[in-house]
Amino acid sequence: MSLRELTSDFIYLPDGLVSGKSILMEEKSGEIIGIQDAGEQAEYFPGILCPGFINSHCHLELSHLKGKIPPRTGMAGFIQQLQSIRNETEIDPTDAANKAAELAFSKGVQAIGDISNSLVTSTLKRTTNSNLPLFYTFLEVFGLNSMQAPAVFEAGLEKMRQFPNEAVSLTWHAPYSMSPALMALLSQVSQKEAKVYSIHLLESQEELDLMEKRCGPMAELFRQWGFDPLPEWMGKQSVTDFVLAQLPKGLKMLWVHAVHVQGKDIAKLTDHSPESAFCLCPLANQYIHGTLPPADLLWHSGAKVVLGTDSLAGNAVMDIGEELKLLSESFPQIPTSALLSWATGNGAEFFGWQNLGRFTTGAKPGVLQIFPLQQGRIFNGSLIQRIR
Numbered sequence: 268m269s270l271r272e273l274t275s276d277f278i279y280l281p282d283g284l285v286s287g288k289s290i291l292m293e294e295k296s297g298e299i300i301g302i303q304d305a306g307e308q309a310e311y312f313p314g315i316l317c318p319g320f321i322n323s324h325c326h327l328e329l330s331h332l333k334g335k336i337p338p339r340t341g342m343a344g345f346i347q348q349l350q351s352i353r354n355e356t357e358i359d360p361t362d363a364a365n366k367a368a369e370l371a372f373s374k375g376v377q378a379i380g381d382i383s384n385s386l387v388t389s390t391l392k393r394t395t396n397s398n399l400p401l402f403y404t405f406l407e408v409f410g411l412n413s414m415q416a417p418a419v420f421e422a423g424l425e426k427m428r429q430f431p432n433e434a435v436s437l438t439w440h441a442p443y444s445m446s447p448a449l450m451a452l453l454s455q456v457s458q459k460e461a462k463v464y465s466i467h468l469l470e471s472q473e474e475l476d477l478m479e480k481r482c483g484p485m486a487e488l489f490r491q492w493g494f495d496p497l498p499e500w501m502g503k504q505s506v507t508d509f510v511l512a513q514l515p516k517g518l519k520m521l522w523v524h525a526v527h528v529q530g531k532d533i534a535k536l537t538d539h540s541p542e543s544a545f546c547l548c549p550l551a552n553q554y555i556h557g558t559l560p561p562a563d564l565l566w567h568s569g570a571k572v573v574l575g576t577d578s579l580a581g582n583a584v585m586d587i588g589e590e591l592k593l594l595s596e597s598f599p600q601i602p603t604s605a606l607l608s609w610a611t612g613n614g615a616e617f618f619g620w621q622n623l624g625r626f627t628t629g630a631k632p633g634v635l636q637i638f639p640l641q642q643g644r645i646f647n648g649s650l651i652q653r654i655r
């Protein structure tokens with residue numbers, strides 16, 4: 268057995284950043300044999316060594332749309348443009364998704380929670396290849412027409428069979444895009460399966476205006492699409508109250524985006540589903556809306572936070588390292604160790620990937636070097652390199 272001993276100025280361990288330690292790793296498999304005091308023979312990498320990243324939310328199947336939708340369209344503009352160009356075929360979606368997954372791995376991502384509406388990534392996700400991340404698929408359904416809910420649900424179940432069974436669940440798209448009838452069908456199956464689930468939530472002011480006041484650009488868009496009058500369930504309660512009234516208690520949910528989450532929402536969502544996590548995708552929020560999520564509020568509240576990139580339709584890059592840099596620069600009060608837990612261990616724990624996200628004996632989490640740092644922090648000039 269050939270071993271490597273790796274050390275750095277700081278090593279990110281489950282209980283924080285430490286100095287003077289090294290990681291003992293089996294060279295071929297990447298398995299962590301132990302953490303020990305750094306010996307003189309240890310290979311030294313300046314900066315921080317941390318486990319491979321977990322991208323908890325992206326849409327690989329939209330990778331062929333990179334650069335097609337300009338920044339700052341807002342939610343309604345984004346949805347409208349996405350619908351009209353989604354099936355543009357000049358770039359093959361399967362090819363683009365495969366390349367994006369390989370690129371993500373090379374940039375340090377060990378595993379991905381990926382949204383699918385189609386079968387574009389189903390072959391990719393049945394492929395085992397050491398240069399690819401591990402996948403979990405959230406097969407998302409949506410539809411505002413209550414009458415069509417059973418058919419939409421059945422079509423979702425049918426698609427689900429094309430993905431590896433232990434790593435897929437049928438899931439909610441967003442509060443504004445689903446009838447309570449469709450949500451109820453998902454609730455029934457989720458209670459039986461007890462897997463992990465996700466929903467785009469509190470992403471934009473436009474979502475709040477539509478769902479709470481029946482006005483704004485999304486209300487206009489939906490009327491153009493023939494929902495005139497708007498569905499009767501809109502405009503009656505807060506987005507959070509509406510969603511929690513539809514979801515069974517205790518599900519392992521990812522609340523994706525949470526840009527407009529307030530303290531009272533964090534408390535209600537966490538109380539309803541204690542094992543849930545907030546998934547932040549700050550670069551996509553900046554790209555689509557010119558906003559950032561309240562990362563500091565979430566950190567102070569003690570909520571579980573994970574990171575995602577969202578899609579290349581609404582983000583210039585799919586790179587957790589870039590998301591980390593933006594958060595580190597924008598929220599200097601959040602400690603680096605907390606940001607690293609969002610990018611690594613918290614995601615692994617949410618998905619139940621016990622061998623990932625942590626430098627612990629027996630795990631194979633990958634090893635990344637982050638360097639240089641600025642006053643001990645990750646900054647725009649930091650480079651992230653895969654060591655293993």
Ligand SMILES: [Zn+2]
Pocket residue numbers: 324325326382467523577578
């Ligand atoms: Zn998304």
